[in-house]
Amino acid sequence: MNQSFLRKGLVVAGCAVIAFVLSTGLGLAATVGQELADPQLRDANDQPATIPDFGTHVITVTYADSSASDYGDPMNDATKTKNYSKAAYRGLGVANMKDSVAPNFLIRKIVRGKIEKYKSVILTDPDLTLAKTWNLGNCKGKSVYIVVGKDKKLKYIRYTDKSNPWTQADIDSVLKMIEGLM
Secondary structure, rough: OHHHHHHHHHHHHHHHHHHHHHHHHOOOOOOOOOEOOOOEOOOOOOOEEEOOOEOOOEEEEEEHHHOOOOOHHHHHHHHHHOOOOOOOOEEEEEEEOOOOOOOHHHHHHHHHHHHHOOOEEEEEEOHHHHHHHOOOOOOOOOEEEEEEOOOOOOEEEEEEEOOOOOHHHHHHHHHHEEEEHH
């Protein structure tokens, strides 16, 4: 009788632990409406940097490792052609270096070249700081497109990869939403 009671107690305790882990694990995913913090990232020269205009402008961030850097291009190109007011909007990229196969020095060199060529802001994340701070989960092999409002709240998030490309309808919907935030 004692062993049976002990087994039942262990089963109940084990189920409680599993339920707790699952409930908190699911709660760690980024959700629209959550307030975001401005993470400490790095610039292309490996110096500390934060997201420019965070909390004062509508911000779009494309977060991708080197294997997924092109997946966000259709949305980024569409946003760039809109030529939004620099007084209200800021778009930027963040290189997910931790999940990239290329060495960091090479990624930084490529980033510096793209900054010069496109006159854009591209930060680097050598240790998944952005993914952890904003609860993005597993970003390996994905391009994550994030829209943050002036109120620092997450307005939109999308994970794009080879099997989930941008469609024109998706792009049009996001552009309309961005315009509504400005």
